Amino acid sequence: MILVTGGAGFIGTNFVRDWLAIESEPVLNLDKLTYAGNPENLAALRGHPGHRFVQGDIADRALLARLLREHRPRVIVNFAAESHVDRSIHGPGEFIATNVVGTFALLQEALDYWRTVLRQDPGFRFVHVSTDEVYGSLGPRDAAFSETTPYAPNSPYSASKAASDHLVRAWHHTYGLPVLTTNCSNNYGPFQFPEKLIPLMIRNALAGEALPVYGDGRNVRDWLYVADHCTAIRAVLAGGAPGETYNVGGGSEMPNLDVVHTLCRILDELRPRDDGSSHEQQIAFVKDRPGHDRRYAIDSSKIQRELQWRPQHSFASGIRKTVQWYLDHQDWVQHVVSGEYRHWLETQYGATGEVKP
Numbered sequence: 556m557i558l559v560t561g562g563a564g565f566i567g568t569n570f571v572r573d574w575l576a577i578e579s580e581p582v583l584n585l586d587k588l589t590y591a592g593n594p595e596n597l598a599a600l601r602g603h604p605g606h607r608f609v610q611g612d613i614a615d616r617a618l619l620a621r622l623l624r625e626h627r628p629r630v631i632v633n634f635a636a637e638s639h640v641d642r643s644i645h646g647p648g649e650f651i652a653t654n655v656v657g658t659f660a661l662l663q664e665a666l667d668y669w670r671t672v673l674r675q676d677p678g679f680r681f682v683h684v685s686t687d688e689v690y691g692s693l694g695p696r697d698a699a700f701s702e703t704t705p706y707a708p709n710s711p712y713s714a715s716k717a718a719s720d721h722l723v724r725a726w727h728h729t730y731g732l733p734v735l736t737t738n739c740s741n742n743y744g745p746f747q748f749p750e751k752l753i754p755l756m757i758r759n760a761l762a763g764e765a766l767p768v769y770g771d772g773r774n775v776r777d778w779l780y781v782a783d784h785c786t787a788i789r790a791v792l793a794g795g796a797p798g799e800t801y802n803v804g805g806g807s808e809m810p811n812l813d814v815v816h817t818l819c820r821i822l823d824e825l826r827p828r829d830d831g832s833s834h835e836q837q838i839a840f841v842k843d844r845p846g847h848d849r850r851y852a853i854d855s856s857k858i859q860r861e862l863q864w865r866p867q868h869s870f871a872s873g874i875r876k877t878v879q880w881y882l883d884h885q886d887w888v889q890h891v892v893s894g895e896y897r898h899w900l901e902t903q904y905g906a907t908g909e910v911k912p
Contacts, residue, residue, distance in 0.1 A: 558583045558628040560613050560661065561592065561635030565747045566684065566781055568596040570634065571606070573785045581605040583626050586635070587612045587653075591748040593891055613657040619664040624672060630792060631665055632682045633658065636719075639750055640688070640712045644845060647711035654715035655722070658683070662726045669732060680792060681734045683723040687777070687802070688713035689738065692848035699777075699852035700738075702800045709846045724798075733797035737788060740804040740853045743873065744781030745880040749888060752811060753874070756818050757881045758888055760834045761826060766819075770843030772812025775850040779805030780873030783866040790864040801862070804853025807870035812838075814874075821878045 557574070561567040562584035571582050581604070586592045588610050600606040607626075611618045613635045635657060637643065637650040665681050673679050690700040691707030706721075708714040726732045743751075749758045756766050787803040795801060809817075819834040828834060858864045868876075881888060 556581045556583055556626050556628045557630040557632060558585065558622070558626070560585045560631070560633045562586050563588060563592040563594060563596055563608075564634060564638075565591065565744075566742055566784060567634035568593075568746045569744065569781045570632065570785045570788060571597070572600070573782065574789075575600065575603060575605050579605070581607065583622065583628060584608045585611050585613065585622065589637075591638075591750075593746070593748070595887060595890060596746045613661045614652065616660045616664055619661060620667070623664060623668040627672065629676075629678060630680045630682065631661070632684065632788065632792075633661060634684050635661075636684075636716065638686075638712065640710045641750070641844060643710055643712035643715070647715075650711055650715040654712075655718045658719040658722055662722060662732065666726060666730055666732050675731070677733070679733055680795075680797070681723070681732060682788060682792060682795075683719065683734060683736045684788065685720050685736055685738045686713065686716050687738050687740050687804070687851050687853050688848065689717040689720055690851075693850040693852055695775075695850065697850070697852075699804075699854035700802060701854045702738075702802055702857055709848055720800075724800075727798045735791050735795045735797060736800040737791055738800060738802050738853075739784055739787075740777035740779045740851060742779050742781045742784055744877050745884075746887075747781075748891060752814065753818065753877060754881060754888075756815050757822070757878060758892070760819065760822050760837060761882075761885075763828075764837070765839035766815055766834070766837045767839055767841045768812055768815055769841060769847060772815070772840065773810045773849075774847060775808055775810050775852070776814075777804045777851055777853045778807040778809060778814070778870050778873070779803065779853075779866065780868040780870075780876075783868055783873075786867070787858060787864050790858065790862040794862045796861075801858040802853050802855050803858060803864075804855040805866050805868070805870065805873075806853075806855070807873075808850075808852050809870065817870075817874060818878065821875060825878065826882060 563586035
């Protein structure tokens with residue numbers, strides 16, 4: 556059995572579904588079910604003999620200890636995290652609680668379990684899923700982030716993830732816990748909560764609302780289709796060396812504004828506006844967020860060279876699949892867009908109501 560934390564969130568959901576579609580090994584899925592941990596993501600797994608879901612917090616050490624001893628997983632994959640920069644600016648406390656204190660609790664219980672129950676089984680693995688944002692911001696001509704790039708986090712979110720990465724590293728070097736860390740670029744794909752750029756733009760475009768773009772829209776990100784991220788984690792589990800870090804990128808650097816224009820063009824084709832005009836007219840530039848990193852780029856040559864992993868999706872193929880998924884799952888979108896979510900949008904971007912033709 557494997558234990559997946561945060562398995563009802565965006566990346567965790569995709570990983571659990573992918574795992575159970577390929578493997579016979581069961582999954583114990585632990586998720587706190589905050590706003591972005593959605594049980595509807597797992598609806599297709601209801602009644603699946605290989606999936607057991609437990610609602611709980613990774614900071615609850617008594618719960619962790621009981622689950623580890625009862626189910627005896629050979630692997631822990633830690634996706635559990637607060638992960639949105641904008642929310643971290645408005646409320647950093649939750650990010651410290653989950654990403655730092657929660658990771659500490661999980662490491663402590665994993666270490667005790669590995670030592671006492673598994674008798675330091677060398678086959679045990681603790682995989683910590685992190686972000687490229689811990690490395691800070693790049694200039695337009697700077698080399699991409701490698702595994703040796705110094706940490707320089709600039710937001711409460713990235714600082715909390717950097718802290719968790721350091722804890723994971725320390726538990727390996729001090730206690731010998733067989734850990735692996737992955738630092739990924741911006742993920743996109745099915746089941747992503749519509750606060751992130753791509754699902755937010757799709758949702759607002761279809762609703763006739765403004766497409767809010769921070770600043771000049773030229774902030775660059777490396778885009779990674781979530782299914783490719785899942786295969787990378789599987790490769791790290793299968794062949795990664797304990798104590799090592801692996802950067803996972805999509806090889807698709809693109810300014811945010813170009814992403815929005817691409818989405819508009821696809822929607823103009825697949826779901827045109829009633830008046831025949833382009834969704835691009837809904838683009839609205841808004842005040843940049845504080846400390847907005849200018850560019851991220853991932854050098855994933857290490858995982859490609861050592862574990863023979865490469866992304867299988869170009870941005871062009873992945874983004875089209877993503878748009879089609881959201882068009883086909885509008886009921887899912889409507890269920891997650893709650894009153895709380897609408898209030899958050901107004902707080903973050905201002906009242907960006909319907910855009911008139």
